[in-house]
Amino acid sequence: METDVSNLVSGRTGDWEVVIGMEVHAQVTSQSKLFSGSSAEFGADPNMHVSLVDAAMPGMLPVINEECVRQAIRTGLGINAQINLTSVFDRKNYFYADLPQGYQISQFQHPIVGEGEVTIELKDGSQHVIGIERIHLEQDAGKSMHDQHPTQSYIDLNRSGVALMEIVSRPDIRSAEQAGAYIKKLRSILRYLGTCDGNMEEGSMRADVNVSVRRPGDPLGTRTETKNLNSVRFIMQAIDYEVERQIELIEDGGEVDQETRLFDTSTGTTRAMRSKEDAHDYRYFPDPDLLPLSFTQAYVDSLKAELPxxxxxxxxxxxxxxxxxxxxxxxxxxxxxxxxxxxxxxxxxxxxxxxxxxxxxxxxxxxxxxxxxxxxxxxxxxxxxxxxxxxxxxxxxxxxxxxxxxxxxxxxxxxxxxxxxGLKQVSDTGAIETMIDDVLAANQDKVAEYKSGKDKLFGFFVGQTMKLSRGQANPALVNQLLKAKLDS
Amino acid sequence: MSVDKDTVRKIGRLARIHVPEESQEQIAGELNHILSWVEQLGEVDTSDVEPLASVTGHNLPMRADRVTDGEKADDVLKNAPQSASGFFVVPKVVE
Structure with a gap:
């Protein structure tokens, strides 16, 4: 990671370098969910796109959707990434009301896609390569609504079990502008591939942004993670706010806490999430309901050959x-x-x-x-x-x-x-000459002035001829013929 | 590897299982017993053995991408202690 001097931010006590990494959750384009046959379509009545698997009823077993696997591989190929012929699904354990299983099926140590890269171009024409660390497949959670009742939350599991690709970048991003260009480029690639519709408003793509600052050349500073940003503008705002907040904090003698933060779209600021001490103890272990996912290199090659x-x-x-x-x-x-x-x-x-x-x-x-x-x-x-x-x-x-x-x-x-x-351009030399003759005849005084050296009047004659032709005379021909007549 | 009372308390909290103070010591002992039994497996040299995920040798079975399920909100909500307008209703959880 080299220091790019053009992106340094100056604080009261000197320059700071901003280091950003992003985790983008992209909904896989598919008809049905990752491990069940219910619809992955957005916008149905509550709990209509839910099977007993998605609701985590006892005894239900996950069966993987081959299309989601195919789409994840194609996405990996689209960013020139290594494709892992064997990968493993793990359980990420935590409790939340919209996660009926009590764990999310995800991939931890052995993701389906390994290292790749995305090239971004900024307004000034400079190009930057952003490294991708991995892409893994995982389940989305359901949706909680907290504003329907004073003491209760309402849960809709339509999203529960929908396939997501988590695309994890290296901390190669150096400014809010680069972060914006990165998410746009990633969205563009996914849309070309048809592996995610990229609709950020509907939540098909959302980003967690890791931001830290350091003195140029120093080791990485402590980072914060701002969760669930669903527009390019919010991503850039959240970064700008975090950078300013962290620099101010350090320059005032404080320290950045490693914490998860939430972005407030109405104020453009971030705030610390109430964190529980065990919030990040996910106790990952291989999901005993699922064998390792494996496919052949020949399959990967056939997908590569058909890439748009x-x-x-x-x-x-x-x-x-x-x-x-x-x-x-x-x-x-x-x-x-x-x-x-x-x-x-x-x-x-x-x-x-x-x-x-x-x-x-x-x-x-x-x-x-x-x-x-x-x-x-x-x-x-x-x-x-x-x-x-x-x-x-x-x-x-x-x-x-x-x-x-x-x-x-x-x-x-x-x-x-x-x-x-009747807008056809008149390129008939005879017709144009007739018009020119009419113009010259009607403006004999100006012809005399022109001939005595007032060259600028040439434009006037062109304009009059074009006007007479209602704009239809071929301008190049008018110029040529006028010149010939006036200068003869 | 060994487990003490604090670890038992932490595991209990993570799993949302209430472990009364008076039984924590006993459970730590039981867990240590199980762990030492599992640790015996470490005596076998497996340096040349590939990890085995399944004894059947099967690959992960896959299904075609078709909508074959869902559209049964009533069934899904049937066992819910509380529901309204098609939603599960739970005590307020706000972050």
Whole structure:
């Protein structure tokens, strides 16, 4: 772990280095739960997606869902991680009202996925590699509600037993910005793989953040763990708050306690959880109900062969083959749907021009309409066709913006709109010359001024000709023909 | 390895089992008895033996990802001491 001087935080008594590690819980995309056949779908009436296994009735036995295993392996492959052909399920023992078994089935010493890495890119263009220590499979717990009754809690076990991947990073993250970029990149990879829907609002992805500070070059400081953060913004806020709190505490002569903290979304602050002295004595031991999980290297290889192209690979291709800037490529690859739209729209067209049209006009219009690409009224092939009509000279870029606005409103093809409204660019030399002659005839005084040296008037003649053509004259031709006439 | 009264108290608390003060000494003795019996296994040299998870040699059986269960909230809640509107109801637990 090297010190990155660009990320130091200055306190009253000197500089501090921030060290962050994250544990991300990602819900595995599957139809049914990790060890039972009840539905893993979000949002049902209370306790409807619960089997007697999930409710931990006596005598019920867990049977593992092969799809969850497959998804965990694919996730590991997506971050270039080591896949462990044998792993073991352990019981993590603790008591809580929404954990009917009295233990969570998890993986402790032998996780299914070992070391891997995720590369992040920051706004300044710098790249950082964040190490992944492990990914293990485990059960989610149920949900407690404390606000329904003054003296009682209400428990819904619909989440109980849903498969989670816990993705544990190395303490390689050095700032709130890096932490934000990391969670976004991880989310993007999971969504490309289709192994987690990445919906943070619904809790499909949540993060525990470990933060400590130290003097540059010193050994690691004492860390705190802030639990259950469910948005990029909250993650960054919690880190900023913790960093400031810890530095102040140490500079005032105090010490950071190793403790679990909770984030208050309304104030952006963290507070210590009431901790019981035995809270972390989980007494892990191998679950006697489950044999070790094992599969063959051939199975792993077959999953690897079917892996979709991932954002880093697509981005690389967009930069080298299509000539896009690294930044444009990042924007277009963050979401799988955006990249797919771009690929379809730019196929056979000017790739850079389509990228510009997407990031400026299309995203602008979508934002303004408060919608997203999934509900976009303009099909990718239609946007591609519009760009094609600009490059082949049928319409000018300026007219194209009006055509685009029409396409966005009506969903019509650009060629039809151009035909209906008579917007076709005039590239007929004779027609343009006639218009130029009319303009020059109507402005003889200005022609005389131009000829006596007032060069700036050239723009005026171009403007008048374009106006006469209702914007449809090919601007390059107008320039060329005007120049020829005026300077003759 | 040996167990004393404090350990017995701690294990009891972790397991949410009430162990009365007067029986802690006796239970420590019993546990130590069991531990020393298990420790005899340590006399066997197992340095060249792979850990054995099962004598059957079976792999962990897996099931296909299909929804085959659930939709039985009434059954699930049947033994609950208290329930309301489809929820289990328990004494307030707030962290």
């Amino acid at each position: 192209e991932l954002p880093d690979q697509i981005k690389q291709r967009m930069v080298t083959e299509y000539g896009l800037s690294s930044y444009d490529a990042s924007v277009l690859t963050e979401e799988r749907e955006t990249a797919a739209y771009y690929e379809a729209a730019s196929d056979g067209q000017d790739r850079k021009m389509v990228a510009n049209w997407m990031s400026v006009e299309l995203f602008g219009a979508l934002n303004k309409a408060g919608t997203n690409l999934a509900d976009c009224p303009v099909a990718p092939q239609q946007l591609g066709a519009l760009v094609g009509l600009i490059t082949d000279g049928t319409i000018s870029g300026k007219i194209a913006k009006d055509v685009f606005a029409d396409m966005f409103d009506t969903g019509k093809n650009p060629a039809d709109i151009i035909e209906e409204k």
